[in-house]
Structures are given as C-alpha cells and as structure tokens.
Amino acid sequence: MGDDRQLKGLDGDLLPLFERLAIEAGHVIMRHYEQGFSVEHKADDSPVTAADRDAEAVILDGLRAQGLALPCVAEESVSRGVIPACGDAFLLIDPLDGTREFVNRRPDFTVNIALVRGGAPVLGVIYAPARNLLFRGGADGAFEVEVKGRDIAGRKRIQARARRADEPPVILASLSHRTPETDAYIARFPGARVTSIGSSLKFCLIARGEADLYPRFGPTMQWDTAAGDAILRAAGGMTRDVAGNPLVYGPREDSGFLNPSFVAEGAGFTA
Missing domain, CATH: 3.30.540.10 (Fructose-1,6-Bisphosphatase, subunit A, domain 1)
Structure with a gap:
C-alpha cells in the first residue's frame, strides 16, 4: 500500500x-x-x-x-x-x-x-x-x-459546461454561509442567476452542467470540498483559490486542513 x-x-x-x-x-x-x-x-x-x-x-x-x-x-x-x-x-x-x-x-x-x-x-x-x-x-x-x-x-x-463570455452565469451560493464577500463577487456578473443550495451538491450541479460558478469566501474544511472537487475536475471543471491556482489539499502548518477562499467553476470558465 x-x-x-x-x-x-x-x-x-x-x-x-x-x-x-x-x-x-x-x-x-x-x-x-x-x-x-x-x-x-x-x-x-x-x-x-x-x-x-x-x-x-x-x-x-x-x-x-x-x-x-x-x-x-x-x-x-x-x-x-x-x-x-x-x-x-x-x-x-x-x-x-x-x-x-x-x-x-x-x-x-x-x-x-x-x-x-x-x-x-x-x-x-x-x-x-x-x-x-x-x-x-x-x-x-x-x-x-x-x-x-x-x-x-x-x-x-456528466460534463461541466463551457459558458459563453456574453452569457450571464448561473451562480451557486451557500444556503447557510452567505457572506458580504460572496455578494460582492456575484455583483461582478450583471444578470447572473443565483441559486442557493446546501452541502457539496453545489460542486455536482456544476459538474453536470446546470451551473457555472460556486464562490466561497468563508471558512471550509478540506473534507467539505475534496469529493466535490474531484467530481468537478473529472467533469472538466476546476476549483481555484482567489489567486487563480487549483485548490491544493493536505495539511498546512499554519491552518491545518482549512481551505482558503475559492471559486469552483465550469469547463473553460475564466472568472
């Protein structure tokens, strides 16, 4: 092993x-x-x-x-x-x-x-x-x-969809953990349709092409996101930190298994 x-x-x-x-x-x-x-x-x-x-x-x-x-x-x-x-x-x-x-x-x-x-x-x-x-x-x-x-x-x-640049995205927001930072991010996309849903199902909705973005500007743990992130990546999407890098998993000396803020996105999406 x-x-x-x-x-x-x-x-x-x-x-x-x-x-x-x-x-x-x-x-x-x-x-x-x-x-x-x-x-x-x-x-x-x-x-x-x-x-x-x-x-x-x-x-x-x-x-x-x-x-x-x-x-x-x-x-x-x-x-x-x-x-x-x-x-x-x-x-x-x-x-x-x-x-x-x-x-x-x-x-x-x-x-x-x-x-x-x-x-x-x-x-x-x-x-x-x-x-x-x-x-x-x-x-x-x-x-x-x-x-x-x-x-x-x-x-x-299932396959994540690629959104056209002129098409307003469908954005998923946490049902229990909405923050002002999340609202500010959503405001960057005039005309976006926002849906709230709980748990890691947000990753799955992007993976099956029903949504485009899931911004999370608040604390999450790696066990909250890893399975959904794996499914999303297998479907052609990606989860990135705010610097645009793929989310990395593993213990960190300063924060353990705490995730940074991130955005999960569909195929070919540039947020």
Whole structure:
C-alpha cells in the first residue's frame, strides 16, 4: 500500500468501495433522520448529531475491513483530536456534509469520500441519501448514479459546461454561509442567476452542467470540498483559490486542513 504505483492500480477498485460505503453510511443517516435525533455543538459551535458519528464509523470500519492502509482524515475523528500523518496519498471523509440541512430537514445533506494524491483530489464520491442520488469522479470521468435501496440502478456520464463570455452565469451560493464577500463577487456578473443550495451538491450541479460558478469566501474544511472537487475536475471543471491556482489539499502548518477562499467553476470558465 505504501507504493504509489500499487495505489494507482487500485483506483478502479476504490471508487466502487467508496460508493458502497457512502450508500451504507447514507442508510445509517436516514435511520436517524426518520427516527429523530438530538443536536449537540462542537467547540467551533457547528452542529453535530449521532448520525454524523455513526456514519463515520460505518465508513472507517468498512475501509479497515478492506485492509486499506491509507491515512483517513475524517471530520468527527479530527474533532476528537485524531489526526493521522498524511503522506502523498490520503483520504478525506465528511460523513455528513450539510449537518445544518440535515437538522432543518432539508434534503441536501451528503456523504463525502475522496482520495487525494499529490495535493489534488483524484477520486471522489458524494451520496445524497434523501435524494437517492450519487455522484462519482475519477480517471474515467464523472457520473451521476441513481440508487435504489442499496443497489446502483443506473449511471450517466456528466460534463461541466463551457459558458459563453456574453452569457450571464448561473451562480451557486451557500444556503447557510452567505457572506458580504460572496455578494460582492456575484455583483461582478450583471444578470447572473443565483441559486442557493446546501452541502457539496453545489460542486455536482456544476459538474453536470446546470451551473457555472460556486464562490466561497468563508471558512471550509478540506473534507467539505475534496469529493466535490474531484467530481468537478473529472467533469472538466476546476476549483481555484482567489489567486487563480487549483485548490491544493493536505495539511498546512499554519491552518491545518482549512481551505482558503475559492471559486469552483465550469469547463473553460475564466472568472
């Protein structure tokens, strides 16, 4: 497992594994969603529920059962101080992205699993269990996947669109984290249509050609974005920091796994 050449050979096997574990985690989340749950708050005042923790356990236990010897940076483990040393390749896991949407019973919460290699997200799976909808991205492209129960019911390839320079863009804004900086960015595009949606599904809407831009000028963590970024890149888009460079993943000495501000964009888009 430590040999990067061996790991690259496993990529085709990892995506089906990520799909299966995301779907299993989604079933756990929906059980809490239907049966009820209490809400706690972490040190940063962000909400957390038993669904977050139980979904993460399903994913981590499933990875261990497969003998996958990769560092796993998972949100709830990190909040408890469990932060593995990361080499060139590691996993970023958000077992319940969009907890605020989950708590408020909006259907936009997701399960996110991504493989990072060399600072770039190269494989990603996002599952929205309340929508029975899964997205995946890797070397073979990006796909939208219909889920029925625990089974894959169908797949279709998706592609980010290239917007004409004279066409107002469709811009996605965070439903729970809108900032004045975001509003200022949107104001640069007269006539833009703005849609608000929660969680990492914003990346997926750009990846399937329904939107052009997702600006985020506020704190996010790498596990929030890696899976969606992998899917978007596989669909022909890109996520860039405010200097225009592709977003880089991995621990930083000064900020850990905190992302800088960024803009996710469709194919060939120059923001």
